[in-house]
Amino acid sequence: MSIGLARLREEPDRIRQGAIDKGEDPTIVDQALALEGRRRQLLGDSDRLKADRNAASKKIGEAIHEGAAPNGPEVAALRQVSTDAGTQIEKIAAELAATESALEELLLRIPNPADPDVPVGDASANRVVRTWGEILPKDVPLAEGGTWTRRPHWEVAETLHMFDLERGAKISGSGFPVYTGQGSRLQRALIDFMLDVHTAEHGMTEIWPPAVVNAASARGTGQIPDKEDLMYVVPRDDLYLVPTAEVPVTNLHRDEIFEADQLPIRYAAYSPCFRREAGAAGKDTRGILRVHQFDKVEMVFFEKPEASAEALEWLTGRAEVILQRLGLAYRVLLMATKDMGFVQAKKYDLEVWAPGVERWLEVSSCSNFRDYQARRMAIRYRPEAGAKPELVHTLNGSGVALPRTVAAVLETYQQPDGSLIVPEVLQQYMRTDRIGR
RNA sequence: GGAGAGGUCGCCUAGUGGCCUAGGGCGCCGCACUGGAAAUGCGGUAUGGGGCAACCCAUCGAGGGUUCAAAUCCCUCCCUCUCCGCCA
Numbered sequence: 001m002s003i004g005l006a007r008l009r010e011e012p013d014r015i016r017q018g019a020i021d022k023g024e025d026p027t028i029v030d031q032a033l034a035l036e037g038r039r040r041q042l043l044g045d046s047d048r049l050k051a052d053r054n055a056a057s058k059k060i061g062e063a064i065h066e067g068a069a070p071n072g073p074e075v076a077a078l079r080q081v082s083t084d085a086g087t088q089i090e091k092i093a094a095e096l097a098a099t100e101s102a103l104e105e106l107l108l109r110i111p112n113p114a115d116p117d118v119p120v121g122d123a124s125a126n127r128v129v130r131t132w133g134e135i136l137p138k139d140v141p142l143a144e145g146g147t148w149t150r151r152p153h154w155e156v157a158e159t160l161h162m163f164d165l166e167r168g169a170k171i172s173g174s175g176f177p178v179y180t181g182q183g184s185r186l187q188r189a190l191i192d193f194m195l196d197v198h199t200a201e202h203g204m205t206e207i208w209p210p211a212v213v214n215a216a217s218a219r220g221t222g223q224i225p226d227k228e229d230l231m232y233v234v235p236r237d238d239l240y241l242v243p244t245a246e247v248p249v250t251n252l253h254r255d256e257i258f259e260a261d262q263l264p265i266r267y268a269a270y271s272p273c274f275r276r277e278a279g280a281a282g283k284d285t286r287g288i289l290r291v292h293q294f295d296k297v298e299m300v301f302f303e304k305p306e307a308s309a310e311a312l313e314w315l316t317g318r319a320e321v322i323l324q325r326l327g328l329a330y331r332v333l334l335m336a337t338k339d340m341g342f343v344q345a346k347k348y349d350l351e352v353w354a355p356g357v358e359r360w361l362e363v364s365s366c367s368n369f370r371d372y373q374a375r376r377m378a379i380r381y382r383p384e385a386g387a388k389p390e391l392v393h394t395l396n397g398s399g400v401a402l403p404r405t406v407a408a409v410l411e412t413y414q415q416p417d418g419s420l421i422v423p424e425v426l427q428q429y430m431r432t433d434r435i436g437r
Numbered sequence: 438g439g440a441g442a443g444g445u446c447g448c449c450u451a452g453u454g455g456c457c458u459a460g461g462g463c464g465c466c467g468c469a470c471u472g473g474a475a476a477u478g479c480g481g482u483a484u485g486g487g488g489c490a491a492c493c494c495a496u497c498g499a500g501g502g503u504u505c506a507a508a509u510c511c512c513u514c515c516c517u518c519u520c521c522g523c524c525a
Binding site: 040043044046047048050051053054056057058060061062064065075076078079080081082083085086257378380385386389 | 456458481482483487492494505506
């Protein structure tokens with residue numbers, strides 16, 4: 001994932017400012033420009049020498065064809081020219097390779113500049129753009145006197161036998177929840193419900209991707225080398241457990257060129273997600289707010305550049321539809337430059353309200369990468385028939401992640417009598433309107 | 438896992454060291470012919486990089502090697518197909 005060389009040359013100021021806004025080192029931009037100049041110089045020298053060598057070799061062929069002795073003086077002289085050029089090419093090639101890898105290294109450290117409408121600053125500059133639904137209180141005064149206190153999701157789940165964290169730890173490790181009974185069914189119901197809405201109502205194409213990807217795919221979406229610590233790796237087979245369906249689904253079209261009329265391409269994909277959560281030890285250890293394996297429906301879009309800004313708004317709205325239908329209160333945050341990530345141009349986070357733990361829980365992150373991700377994967381399209389290919393814009397967003405949604409459902413729909421009302425849209429999938437009692 | 442066959446331009450295919458600067462067919466685009474179309478003819482039809490440009494460089498699954506010169510020869514790997522074994 002990196003900034004394009006053409007753009008680097010054309011608008012270095014914008015890229016420099018983008019780096020500053022994201023809290024990255026802007027001097028890298030100038031170092032990269034210098035190396036790029038050197039690269040082009042070396043490439044020119046090298047290409048000229050290669051042209052000489054090719055011409056000499058060709059002449060040898062022609063001379064022999066016309067009857068010259070293959071070991072005669074004429075051929076020997078030409079052979080010398082070719083050999084000499086080859087020697088010089090190798091010398092340049094060494095410096096060129098070093099220059100290119102140094103340049104590549106620098107480019108990887110230049111962030112994707114944020115869109116102009118993104119607030120500049122750290123997390124404190126994040127903007128709540130809208131809030132939906134009723135923010136339920138933890139403590140509810142009862143008509144008959146006294147107070148009912150909403151319990152955290154792990155207590156609700158324990159009473160209703162919906163998941164079993166202890167046994168999950170026994171068979172796999174902590175952070176690998178076992179869903180049981182109606183808890184298991186709720187997983188299926190949520191996945192089914194979300195995919196049904198995204199395909200039947202939102203027109204997306206459903207994808208059921210592999211749960212492991214090869215190194216090329218992990219590299220394509222930038223999981224390696226940057227985030228290798230976050231992934232489960234299968235070294236024997238050089239495979240990686242997917243941390244999100246974004247990885248396999250975006251890579252579907254790696255090294256492909258679309259015709260303009262094929263875009264946009266919009267996918268909805270269910271996959272299990274595996275995350276080592278290295279460095280997160282001690283955070284959210286109770287319940288299922290932070291786990292190593294979870295399930296998620298992800299939306300992945302390939303768009304024409306001019307359509308991507310609007311597509312992000314629509315994408316975010318499609319994730320909101322899921323939360324609205326589930327009747328969960330949520331808010332939408334527009335992430336500020338230093339809090340949005342290195343590769344995103346604009347990002348919204350969706351957070352649901354969990355009244356039992358009295359917290360906003362992130363269940364979706366919707367991003368426009370513009371051409372930054374497409375560049376590394378060489379995903380392009382032809383604006384018009386016969387035109388030169390241009391990079392597409394890629395976007396993705398959760399629609400939505402299950403565990404925290406489950407937590408919010410349990411905490412929102414729990415009843416004073418200990419039972420759980422099933423959200424209306426899930427009743428047909430759950431085949432019941434109530435769990436417990 | 439074992440044995441064999443194969444991976445060339447959007448698709449099919451030719452090509453076993455040097456006019457391959459990769460040929461032909463199909464498809465597609467343009468032009469001509471036509472009242473319009475079909476058929477036919479002519480031309481064009483990959484990607485990346487460099488150059489004001491003419492043009493040059495790289496890429497024949499990937500990576501190495503041999504050679505003045507590699508689609509072609511050698512090595513390693515990947516993938517596809519067929520058969521056998523195993524298997525939900």
